[in-house]
Amino acid sequence: MPELVAEPESPKKQEREARQMGSMSLMEHLEELRRRVLHSVVAIALCVGAGWYKVDTVISKMVAPIQKALADHHFDTSLIYLNPTDTFNIQLKIGLIVGIFIACPYLLYQVWGFISPGLYRNEKRFLLPFLFLSIGLFLSGGYFGYRVVFPVAMDFLIGQGGSNLKPMIAITEYTDLFLTIILGLAVVFELPIVLGFAGAMGVVSAKFLFKHIRGAVLIFFVIAAILTPTTDIMNMSIYAAPMLLLYVLSIGIVWLVHPRQRRKRADKRKEKDRESGRSL
Numbered sequence: 001m002p003e004l005v006a007e008p009e010s011p012k013k014q015e016r017e018a019r020q021m022g023s024m025s026l027m028e029h030l031e032e033l034r035r036r037v038l039h040s041v042v043a044i045a046l047c048v049g050a051g052w053y054k055v056d057t058v059i060s061k062m063v064a065p066i067q068k069a070l071a072d073h074h075f076d077t078s079l080i081y082l083n084p085t086d087t088f089n090i091q092l093k094i095g096l097i098v099g100i101f102i103a104c105p106y107l108l109y110q111v112w113g114f115i116s117p118g119l120y121r122n123e124k125r126f127l128l129p130f131l132f133l134s135i136g137l138f139l140s141g142g143y144f145g146y147r148v149v150f151p152v153a154m155d156f157l158i159g160q161g162g163s164n165l166k167p168m169i170a171i172t173e174y175t176d177l178f179l180t181i182i183l184g185l186a187v188v189f190e191l192p193i194v195l196g197f198a199g200a201m202g203v204v205s206a207k208f209l210f211k212h213i214r215g216a217v218l219i220f221f222v223i224a225a226i227l228t229p230t231t232d233i234m235n236m237s238i239y240a241a242p243m244l245l246l247y248v249l250s251i252g253i254v255w256l257v258h259p260r261q262r263r264k265r266a267d268k269r270k271e272k273d274r275e276s277g278r279s280l
Contacts, residue, residue: 036110043106048099055095062094062178065146066169069154073161079171086172093175104135134193137246141189145182149238153181153228156235184227188243192250199254206255209247216247 051058067077081087100107108131161167198204209216217240224239 032114036114040103040107040110043103043110044099046099047103048095050102051098052091052095055091055098058094058098059090062175063171065151065154066158066174068151069158070167070169072155073158075158075167079169079174081171083172086170090171090175097179108135130193130196134190137189137192138186141186141242142182144189144242145185149185149228149235150178150181152238153235156232181227185239185242188223188227189246191243191246192253195247195250196253196257200257200259202259204254205258205260206251209251209254213247217244220244220247 063079070077158167195204220240220243221236224236228235228239
């Protein structure tokens with residue numbers, strides 16, 4: 001894995017960059033913020049329009065897990081709505097969420113464009129990998145929830161009704177449940193990013209995280225019990241297992257970016273440079 005932090009820069013370079021960062025006045029900063037917010041709003045509006053155009057396809061993908069569970073248990077696969085405005089509200093909600101997802105890379109680009117003038121070069125190298133990693137982990141969490149957790153949960157829940165009860169599932173309640181699970185897992189998958197930043201600031205260390213791994217397992221199962229729609233240990237384990245793997249990954253990331261380890265690597269590089277200078 002490439003080094004996230006560059007060699008300490010010379011005082012002259014840092015002073016030059018500091019002058020460049022301070023070259024914008026307050027009004028110029030506000031104008032730059034206004035311009036980027038306006039661009040972001042326009043991008044979201046365009047992407048929401050695109051999401052609205054494909055909302056039927058998205059909804060068909062969203063209801064696929066519950067329809068499969070209903071079909072496997074020999075029930076009618078149709079979902080119902082109880083209010084004439086429900087369908088419009090669902091389409092609006094899904095279109096907005098899809099639009100924000102589509103616009104997310106551009107939004108992050110606008111955020112990066114606004115904050116990058118205030119960062120040193122080594123800080124930019126440190127932040128960019130975390131931005132890309134956060135997007136990848138968020139999408140991975142959502143995909144894992146859609147492909148693994150949610151179908152298992154729906155099959156289990158529909159099977160609990162037996163043959164004496166007939167499910168009549170409203171699209172509004174189902175959508176809220178779907179978004180809670182999928183977005184909840186997507187946010188949980190950001191654990192390495194949160195702990196990575198904490199480690200980079202020296203708040204936590206890899207030794208501390210490894211020492212408290214038992215407490216972390218307990219917390220993960222509590223979170224799984226809150227997020228999962230079922231109460232059986234199997235589904236909670238399906239939730240908790242990726243969180244534990246992410247925690248182990250976080251230990252490695254924290255060890256890599258912790259200030260103590262960065263100083264050790266910098267000292268080793270300096271020592272190698274001195275040795276190579278003597279050999280010449």
